[in-house]
Amino acid sequence: MAITYLEAIREAQAKLLADDPRVFIYGQDVGSFGGAFKATKGLAKEFPGRVLDSPISEDAQVGVAIGAALEGMRPIVEMQFADFSTCGLNQIINHAATMFWRTNVKCPIVVRLPSGGTAGAGPFHSQSMEALYAHYPGLVVLNPATVEDAYSMLIAAVHIDDPVIFCEHKYLYYHLKAESLPTEALPVGKARVARPGRDATIVTYSAMLHEALACAEELAQDGWQIEVVDLRSVKPLDTDTILGSVARTGRLLVVGEAFPWGGVTAEVVARVATEGFGLLDAPPMRLNAKDTPVPYHPNLWGTHRPTARAIIGAMRELLHA
Amino acid sequence: MLQTSDFASVKPQTDTRCERYLGAFRWMLLARVFEEKLASLYRGGKVVGGVFLGKGQEALSAALGVSLRKGDIYAPLIRDAAGRFAFGETLLDAARTIVGSRLGPMRGREGNIHRGKPREGYYAMISHLGVMVSTVAGGLIARRFKGVKDVVGATCIGDGGTSTGSFHEGLNMAAVEKLPLVVVVANNQYAYSTPTSEQYACADLIDRAIGYGVRGHKVDGTDPQACFDVVGEAVARARSGEGPQMIVADLLRLVGHGEHDDAHYVNHALKVSPIGRDCLDVARTQITAAGWMTAVQMDALREQLQAEVESAFATALREPLPDPNLEDWRALSTESLAEGRA
Numbered sequence: 001m002a003i004t005y006l007e008a009i010r011e012a013q014a015k016l017l018a019d020d021p022r023v024f025i026y027g028q029d030v031g032s033f034g035g036a037f038k039a040t041k042g043l044a045k046e047f048p049g050r051v052l053d054s055p056i057s058e059d060a061q062v063g064v065a066i067g068a069a070l071e072g073m074r075p076i077v078e079m080q081f082a083d084f085s086t087c088g089l090n091q092i093i094n095h096a097a098t099m100f101w102r103t104n105v106k107c108p109i110v111v112r113l114p115s116g117g118t119a120g121a122g123p124f125h126s127q128s129m130e131a132l133y134a135h136y137p138g139l140v141v142l143n144p145a146t147v148e149d150a151y152s153m154l155i156a157a158v159h160i161d162d163p164v165i166f167c168e169h170k171y172l173y174y175h176l177k178a179e180s181l182p183t184e185a186l187p188v189g190k191a192r193v194a195r196p197g198r199d200a201t202i203v204t205y206s207a208m209l210h211e212a213l214a215c216a217e218e219l220a221q222d223g224w225q226i227e228v229v230d231l232r233s234v235k236p237l238d239t240d241t242i243l244g245s246v247a248r249t250g251r252l253l254v255v256g257e258a259f260p261w262g263g264v265t266a267e268v269v270a271r272v273a274t275e276g277f278g279l280l281d282a283p284p285m286r287l288n289a290k291d292t293p294v295p296y297h298p299n300l301w302g303t304h305r306p307t308a309r310a311i312i313g314a315m316r317e318l319l320h321a
Numbered sequence: 322m323l324q325t326s327d328f329a330s331v332k333p334q335t336d337t338r339c340e341r342y343l344g345a346f347r348w349m350l351l352a353r354v355f356e357e358k359l360a361s362l363y364r365g366g367k368v369v370g371g372v373f374l375g376k377g378q379e380a381l382s383a384a385l386g387v388s389l390r391k392g393d394i395y396a397p398l399i400r401d402a403a404g405r406f407a408f409g410e411t412l413l414d415a416a417r418t419i420v421g422s423r424l425g426p427m428r429g430r431e432g433n434i435h436r437g438k439p440r441e442g443y444y445a446m447i448s449h450l451g452v453m454v455s456t457v458a459g460g461l462i463a464r465r466f467k468g469v470k471d472v473v474g475a476t477c478i479g480d481g482g483t484s485t486g487s488f489h490e491g492l493n494m495a496a497v498e499k500l501p502l503v504v505v506v507a508n509n510q511y512a513y514s515t516p517t518s519e520q521y522a523c524a525d526l527i528d529r530a531i532g533y534g535v536r537g538h539k540v541d542g543t544d545p546q547a548c549f550d551v552v553g554e555a556v557a558r559a560r561s562g563e564g565p566q567m568i569v570a571d572l573l574r575l576v577g578h579g580e581h582d583d584a585h586y587v588n589h590a591l592k593v594s595p596i597g598r599d600c601l602d603v604a605r606t607q608i609t610a611a612g613w614m615t616a617v618q619m620d621a622l623r624e625q626l627q628a629e630v631e632s633a634f635a636t637a638l639r640e641p642l643p644d645p646n647l648e649d650w651r652a653l654s655t656e657s658l659a660e661g662r663a
Contacts, residue, residue, distance in 0.1 A: 021466075024466065050466075052462075054494060055490070055493055055494050055497060057455075057490035057491075057493065057494055058490075059451075059452070059455065059486060059487045059490045059491075060454075060455035060458070060487070060490035060491050060493070060494045061455075062455075063452055063453075063454070063455025063456045063458070063459055063487070063490075063491060064455050064456070064458055064459035064462060064494065065459060066456050066459055067394075067444075067455070067456040067457055067458060067459025067460035067461070067462070067463065068459040068460065068462050068463040068466075069459075070439045070444070070456075070459075070460060070463075071459075071460045071463030071464065071467075072463065072467075073462075073463045073466060075459075090449050090452065090487070091452055091455075091456075091487075094447050094448075094449055094452075095447050095449075095452055095456070097652065098447070098652075099439075100652065100653065100654045101430060101651075101652045102427065102430055102431050102435070102445060103426070103427075103437060103438070103439050103445050104426075104428075105439040105440055106654045137652035138652035138653060140653065140655075140658055160655055160658065161654045161655055162653045162654055162655050162658065187657075188658065189657065189658050235660065236658050236659070236660050237660070
């Protein structure tokens with residue numbers, strides 16, 4: 001039985017609701033409709049009163065989650081698209097993220113962000129917000145790239161006593177399949193070597209993992225052995241695993257789908273440059289989306305974001321540097 | 322929340338109306354003398370950061386505090402010292418937060434009015450106005466999940482705060498969920514320096530209640546008896562399942578936005594109008610007229626409260642200050658997920 005990335009998210013929520021009476025889901029159209037992407041399909045019926053439709057009020061959605069968390073609940077907020085989470089940004093970064101530090105009371109909320117680009121989605125339904133949230137103290141930011149991680153990391157996220165931003169990639173929702181749901185998982189906060197190699201390292205996460213793996217596969221035909229590291233969690237960032245890989249390969253390309261200024265790829269390069277400069281045989285490289293809003297038409301979108309083709313180009317440059 | 326035992330020596334009381342009034346009056350007066358001390362400390366350079374006072378709003382603030390019970394949820398705003406004390410905050414915790422004591426609830430990490438004890442239902446406001454409306458609503462949803470009945474959540478805001486999207490989103494969702502929420506709007510005529518004419522265009526803020534589908538209550542915020550009655554009724558209606566209640570109290574902020582602000586922009590006509598009355602003066606008049614206390618007794622009470630305030634600050638000022646070398650520089654409660662502490 002094959003299960004998709006999206007179904008894994010739905011199954012994780014079903015398990016959470018079944019196992020823990022503190023869990024509830026709050027979001028737009030998540031109730032009987034089952035969510036814009038059907039990530040909560042059937043859950044309102046299966047768990048009456050625990051999957052609540054909210055008004056179009058992202059700020060209030062997060063505010064409700066914060067208040068409920070203070071009272072001991074484990075709320076999951078679904079943002080219809082990651083892009084709309086900016087309307088709840090204040091509650092996330094100034095309220096939820098500061099709560100434990102200010103008051104010594106935990107604020108265990110999970111905000112699910114359907115993230116990243118898909119063909120035709122355009123500027124307001126395509127964004128990758130992880131860097132924005134990772135910038136603020138007090139948040140955990142997770143970016144599962146596999147069906148297994150989508151399932152196990154969402155379950156782990158709800159058990160974390162701190163606010164978690166769960167960036168699930170829409171491009172992977174239907175395309176990515178696994179044979180079954182996982183029974184064990186790496187701990188949250190640990191990166192994973194998705195493909196071992198010795199000539200260069202690609203550090204990436206989320207949908208870009210699959211572009212990077214395609215790149216590694218193609219370059220393998222030329223005899224290059226490219227190591228691919230899947231960050232899984234962008235905050236905390238597993239610097240040790242990154243440095244371990246760079247120590248093996250001496251060359252680093254960091255790939256992300258988000259905008260180029262600052263961000264996760266810049267943070268990875270900064271850490272390697274400051275903590276592992278001596279490990280590098282060539283200047284580290286970054287590959288990101290372009291510094292424009294995300295375009296609508298596939299002809300433009302396919303070039304705006306990194307693809308396996310673009311990663312291969314960058315990697316050839318790096319290998320010959 | 323009533324601590325009428327303080328008045329047992331004043332006059333034997335069997336009248337609950339009197340007890341309720343004098344109980345609330347005590348919190349009003351405590352807030353006033355506490356804030357007078359605060360202003361004095363600020364002028365003496367003993368307070369880092371801002372000082373924001375609630376002079377003129379004590380009756381409204383105390384009215385809400387005494388209407389709530391242990392187990393309710395309360396998210397006050399910046400001019401709510403009276404309500405905070407009435408809800409159960411100790412003078413010592415308030416003083417500790419002001420001076421930054423390491424032993425206080427905020428441990429020097431936050432100051433002045435950004436204090437609270439969420440575990441006791443006393444939420445700590447953030448500076449971004451309106452967010453506490455949905456947050457209290459979320460607390461009430463949690464109570465509903467747990468099957469807790471007979472509970473009320475209340476939050477306070479000003480005329481300026483009603484202009485935020487957050488306020489709108491919160492009150493709208495609370496109305497949709499029919500939660501036992503009370504929102505108290507202190508319409509104190511100025512949001513920092515901005516007059517109400519530049520804040521909203523409706524004839525009266527209370528007109529918004531019908532738009533949200535909540536019951537509205539209008540009250541003269543300078544009249545303590547009216548505040549106790551109206552706020553008490555709104556809280557009772559919320560508690561009995563009638564859904565969100567919105568109170569709009571007209572009054573005048575009798576101080577600057579903070580102690581750094583001389584409030585020169587306040588229209589003189591407002592100061593001499595009925596809403597410019599000091600609710601504590603009105604309280605003294607009402608108490609005297611009812612024969613519940615004499616002027617001498619009220620002065621004695623003020624002195625007693627002043628001594629309590631002095632004692633709290635004296636204690637807080639002797640306590641250890643936050644120490645960067647002892648500080649746990651970590652924003653997450655989950656140690657294994659905290660990033661480096663560089």
